[in-house]
Amino acid sequence: MNRRVVHTRGGPPADVLTVIEEPEPAAPERGQVLIRTSAFPVHPGDLQAVQAYPGNAAQPVPAGLEATGVVEAIGPGTHVAPGVEVGGRVTVFPQPGAWSKWIAADAGVTVAVPDELPDEVAAQLLANPLTVVMLRREAQEHLAFGYDGLLVQTAAGSSVGRLVTGMAQFHNLALVNVVRSERGAAELRKRFPDVPVVSTEHPDWADEVRSVAGGRPVSVAFDPIGGKLAESLLDLLAPGGKLVSYGLIAEEPISVHASTLLSKSLTLRGKNVVGRWPTEASAERRASDVATAKQLALGLTDQFDVAATYGLDELTEAVEHAVRPGKVGTVLIRP
């Protein structure tokens, strides 16, 4: 039997997600790769999608978008990415219904896992690294990025934030990390001793960022929080600066007076790797981004922390852990 995580309505993920049993998938069709999964990540964004699902569904909605596993079969006449072969390890993203023991995946989102990577990293190979690729591309549109302009990022201790920091160090980009607690700041300082960290626990944290910047312009900010924090980032940006909003952790809206945008010619850009990237990017661009994601995973393997690993029978615990304050790393499920 196959076991799959589904929900039939929106709401708190711990309440609405459930595991169902169903027949194992038949042989893959053209364009599909049949995968026996070994691990999948519970990303905060997966849970937001479940929370926000509108109303009741006529059919169970399969959950999850990323998983790693072993190829059992490839559909007839299917074009696969280099290295994808029967018996080989692969990761899929974005594949709706990835939280399942078996997946008949779209060959177009199935990529081979480099041999050097353990399953724990393979399970996180695409969603977060591709997010970093997307964010970096946004930042690079700013002329000062990589020169005298500074990058500031919030939620810097997150799984995405640690990869952004690793990427910034690799490319020698000036970065100031912002977290919400002194505890989180201490942890990040230990991990990245050369990168300044400021905690919003201090009421004058924005001045601390200015002081660390030492007169250099804050050109770009990455922010997955929104709300009042995003407003403070807009205040911090130098003229011509850009705020890239990529998450909606805060419940309140971003409230910005037009004069803030006009007086400094600011750009406020929302970016989402799910949905836009697969459809907006050409096949060549996607292949190039996947290659960069693999390089990030190989070069920054130590930053792919696993917060904890659960079995499918512990789904509720896994889901609760995935949004626990102070968690470091990604929660995995081994089906």
Ligand SMILES: NC(=O)c1ccc[n+]([C@@H]2O[C@H](COP(=O)([O-])OP(=O)(O)OC[C@H]3O[C@@H](n4cnc5c(N)ncnc54)[C@H](OP(=O)(O)O)[C@@H]3O)[C@@H](O)[C@H]2O)c1
């Ligand atoms: N747009 C996209 O395409 C895209 C792609 C990937 C991820 N994301 C988003 O990026 C964010 C990070 O994802 P992740 O997997 O890296 O998350 P994660 O590892 O679970 O980390 C979440 C981080 O958010 C911080 N945090 C939570 N609530 C906060 C609040 N109210 N104020 C300030 N900080 C808060 C936590 O800080 P503590 O350590 O203090 O608890 C933690 O560092 C999520 O919002 C996710 O949805 C977006």
